[in-house]
Amino acid sequence: MSIYLQEPQRRLTDKVGVLLMNLGTPQSCDTADVRAYLKEFLSDQRVVELPKALWQPILRGAILPRRPKASAANYRKVWTEQGSPLAVILAAQTQAVREYFQHLGKEVIVDFAMTYGQPSIASQIEAFKQQGVGRLLVLPLYPQYSSSATAAALDKLYADLQNQRNTPSLRVLSRYGNRSGYISAMSHHLRTQAPNLQHYDKIMFSYHGIPQLHVDAGDPYLDECLETSQLLAEHVGLQADHYITAFQSRFGKAKWIGPSTQDLLQSLPQQGVRKLAVFCPGFSADCLETLEEIAISGQELFVAAGGEQFDYIPCLNTEVVWTEALCLMVAQELSGWI
Numbered sequence: 328m329s330i331y332l333q334e335p336q337r338r339l340t341d342k343v344g345v346l347l348m349n350l351g352t353p354q355s356c357d358t359a360d361v362r363a364y365l366k367e368f369l370s371d372q373r374v375v376e377l378p379k380a381l382w383q384p385i386l387r388g389a390i391l392p393r394r395p396k397a398s399a400a401n402y403r404k405v406w407t408e409q410g411s412p413l414a415v416i417l418a419a420q421t422q423a424v425r426e427y428f429q430h431l432g433k434e435v436i437v438d439f440a441m442t443y444g445q446p447s448i449a450s451q452i453e454a455f456k457q458q459g460v461g462r463l464l465v466l467p468l469y470p471q472y473s474s475s476a477t478a479a480a481l482d483k484l485y486a487d488l489q490n491q492r493n494t495p496s497l498r499v500l501s502r503y504g505n506r507s508g509y510i511s512a513m514s515h516h517l518r519t520q521a522p523n524l525q526h527y528d529k530i531m532f533s534y535h536g537i538p539q540l541h542v543d544a545g546d547p548y549l550d551e552c553l554e555t556s557q558l559l560a561e562h563v564g565l566q567a568d569h570y571i572t573a574f575q576s577r578f579g580k581a582k583w584i585g586p587s588t589q590d591l592l593q594s595l596p597q598q599g600v601r602k603l604a605v606f607c608p609g610f611s612a613d614c615l616e617t618l619e620e621i622a623i624s625g626q627e628l629f630v631a632a633g634g635e636q637f638d639y640i641p642c643l644n645t646e647v648v649w650t651e652a653l654c655l656m657v658a659q660e661l662s663g664w665i
């Protein structure tokens with residue numbers, strides 16, 4: 328019997344694999360599937376940093392009986408015929424990178440995985456190994472590094488490899504929020520989506536929030552978000568008082584980093600901000616958090632508070648400026664391998 332996973336004897340070659348990753352999403356917008364997803368996601372100590380003995384009774388007793396129903400109703404508002412936006416967009420981004428290497432005539436195997444749910448990292452690593460991939464580049468598609476999203480994805484990867492006897496060479500890109508290709512792609516996208524940014528009273532850059540405790544314990548996420556905002560603002564010619572960085576999706580009772588997107592959407596109209604554009608530079612793909620929380624509920628909050636014009640600018644998704652920048656970034660990370 329082996330301590331490590333039993334596997335056939337396989338030769339891993341110089342063949343290169345690229346694994347794009349994102350958070351994961353429910354299998355369907357039925358409450359039971361949303362519950363299974365939330366249970367896996369919220370049980371990860373990278374996400375909720377509490378001792379299991381303290382957190383599991385709260386999760387099982389207070390959160391899982393109620394939140395899945397409400398979340399499922401929100402998912403239904405954004406679900407597409409092909410499935411959850413996050414999964415559909417990640418699959419399309421993967422296809423764009425695949426085609427780029429095909430056109431270059433390079434043999435690079437490109438696929439995607441989710442930290443939570445399907446397709447799992449473990450199943451994709453196994454698929455790469457079956458094809459003889461001995462050199463693997465992994466990119467969690469979070470522009471800014473955080474323990475709760477980036478390290479959570481990498482934990483899953485490392486845990487899977489720790490279980491194996493025959494492991495590929497590994498490269499990881501753990502952040503790209505200040506790379507010029509990413510900033511230029513966003514800037515081009517903003518100019519196309521909102522040609523006259525000066526028309527708005529403010530431009531809001533809204534990022535997913537995290538607990539303040541994470542930052543106090545050394546998480547670089549907040550700084551990296553502020554840097555992305557500053558670089559993007561400079562690139563599109565926004566003055567410091569014309570844009571605002573905010574943090575959304577607050578969860579639970581602990582203090583989260585701010586200012587809070589939801590609070591601002593309710594207070595800005597009273598401060599004379601009637602025309603607002605919102606963009607989310609921390610999300611590589613539109614998902615529940617952008618399509619429902621910002622574009623639908625966020626707009627409702629802003630208008631109810633007296634706002635007149637609310638323009639949600641979609642994420643980069645499969646915009647050619649972004650997929651090209653992504654391909655170049657991947658190619659750069661594969662330097663010496665291809």
Ligand SMILES: C=CC1=C(C)c2cc3[nH]c(cc4nc(cc5[nH]c(cc1n2)c(C)c5CCC(=O)O)C(CCC(=O)O)=C4C)c(C)c3C=C
Nearest residue numbers: 350351352353374398413473475476535537578614615616
């Ligand atoms: C419990 C605390 C949470 C932390 C910390 C957190 C960090 C974090 N999340 C993302 C990206 C995404 N989160 C998404 C959904 C989502 N996030 C939380 C909670 C925390 N996230 C919950 C409970 C949910 C589920 C939806 C809900 O019930 O409200 C998503 C969207 C998934 C989808 O299916 O569309 C993304 C993407 C980052 C980048 C991050 C840390 C920086």
Ligand SMILES: [Fe+2]
Nearest residue numbers: 350535576616
């Ligand atoms: Fe989240």
Ligand SMILES: [Fe+2]
Nearest residue numbers: 576615616620
């Ligand atoms: Fe949310």
